[in-house]
Amino acid sequence: MPEQSPGSRPTLEAVAARAGVSRATASRVVNGGDGVRKPLVDKVLRAVDELGYIPNHAARTLVTRRTGAVAVVIAEPEIRIFSDPFFSQQIRGISKELTAHDTQLVLLLVEGPGDFDRIARYLSGGHVDGALAFSLHTDDPLPAITRRAGIPTVYGGRPGWTADPGDQAVPYVDADNRGGARVAVQYLRDLGRERIAHIGGPPDQTSAMDRLDGYRDVLLDVDPTLVAEGAFTVESGARAMAGLLERRPDLDAVFVANDLMASGALRVLRERGVSVPEQVAIVGFDDMDGVAEETDPPLTTVSQDIEGQGRLMARLLLRGLDRDRTGNGPAPDSVITPTTLVRRASA
């Protein structure tokens, strides 16, 4: 590829001239070559190569009204944003799928509660064809924004807000949190545990609620003193475990809503000399890389394919965009991805 002095790239016009064809034909070739005879295709391709032609994206977008870009909106206000491996793996999956479809990823970090205006303006500005968003909190203003901007959006995680009746359902991708929790708790029961406690996540996140619901599905009429609330962080898990131990020294198992909290809980148990799994069995959730396998003892936990969820989100969105363009195919539906119990040493 010849080096380009900036600002003087060859245009389609130049390619056409060099190939001895019209601009229209050159365009056809560049866009797949349908309906152009082989010799001309070759000529144009050669010209493209020799000139180092790269289509001007803005010009193309101007006429096609497609930007070839998708926004990923991350509205998690806390520090966790990227450090959370959960996000990083989803983004990885998203990136892979988008790349495979020649689509760019525009990252929109929401930097504060007053920042939604900017996001709304951007989304409405024709910069992107669609959006992927993570809606973790029940009071998230994002769904309203994307809806008003009229921009197709797929959510990661079941949105917590309740749709207005008559509104079209919002497509999302989520793990089978409830089912996974059920399997985990049932496993503890099958182990013969009788006083199974739960450390849950923040109640404004649907994943936390769903996991709690799964716990309750198995343990009908559970004693409220067996349920503690954490914040999905190591420290909060430790605190919750300590509280639980104080209230219910007789507990013999804990289903913890994520691995981070489970590792905090394990630390507390170790400090107090409670043996795991002999005295207390522990099951986590997420099968988080670099955590679940390295706790002491290694964590039995519910595994989900996070990167796969990211891919799925992107695929759903792209399919929806295609549908908008071609006007056929079914509206994108939500997808619940399966979970599996991974047995290690903690239960």
Place this chain on the structure above:
Amino acid sequence: MPEQSPGSRPTLEAVAARAGVSRATASRVVNGGDGVRKPLVDKVLRAVDELGYIPNHAARTLVTRRTGAVAVVIAEPEIRIFSDPFFSQQIRGISKELTAHDTQLVLLLVEGPGDFDRIARYLSGGHVDGALAFSLHTDDPLPAITRRAGIPTVYGGRPGWTADPGDQAVPYVDADNRGGARVAVQYLRDLGRERIAHIGGPPDQTSAMDRLDGYRDVLLDVDPTLVAEGAFTVESGARAMAGLLERRPDLDAVFVANDLMASGALRVLRERGVSVPEQVAIVGFDDMDGVAEETDPPLTTVSQDIEGQGRLMARLLLRGLDRDRTGNGPAPDSVITPTTLVRRASA
């Protein structure tokens, strides 16, 4: 803002008509309103508001040749990509600075060694005005790519490759790794430690080399048995510490090239019953959130403003772009950001 049925947004033309002015005047107002009389400005603004006008980005880019977007290229092949709080904090800083200048962040994740072609094509395709990249490895192909694509780029971290003579220096932002290391080691010496070991990072990363150089600056002619090599991970730090202890049971301090490895080292020392800081003093590097403060004992370490580095990268790039446009101002220079020693309990 009125809801838009997709694909039928009002154009500048419509705004102009409604305001009773020419398209040119409307354009002027939308772009700041310089040289337009107040009453007309108001009229146009009102029309913009009533119509819910949002400029078409592609059309604007087509004529101005500015995209208002910047690529962030992350070519770290390992899983660390986002989970590494280092990146996440830099990206945060970058995002903040870009947002403040109405510039979008396009995320380019390099997904494998064969993926650089795609990146090169994208960078050459006029999608973005500039790029920010993290060049951690000495054999990184990225610098060559951005140079050939003729796209202004600022690096995070001192690039490891040696520039061809006559090449213009590549602007980068980096912490004062060498100076920080010197301060750390000097501190250990002032504490009276006499056999100060070092656990270094991967030798193909400039930050690791610079920290090692700083260590050597203070401890001229250091015994090679006192230097071990890690990979910036907790586990590698633990292994390096174990090796060091075996070779040199007499060591009385370790300067570790990052906090993650330091936490691994601390674990090994604890397991072996070596008291910190009494028998062995430890100093880390990074002052990493959620790590340095929570080790046992809390880590004395060299702190750097990572988010600030991200902001700086963005600022440097934007300034360079401005310069390209206006043709004046000095060429962007590299920036070395200061480090400070944070005293906690480990030394």
Place this chain on the structure above:
DNA sequence: TTGAAAGCGCTAACAA
């Protein structure tokens, strides 16, 4: 199968 020509929405010379 190919080419001519219209126009996507905007900015920026240039004229008035």
Place this chain on the structure above:
DNA sequence: TTGTTAGCGCTTTCAA
């Protein structure tokens, strides 16, 4: 200070 007009580079009817 305002308006007229010529494109930016591309895709896409419509005719040939």
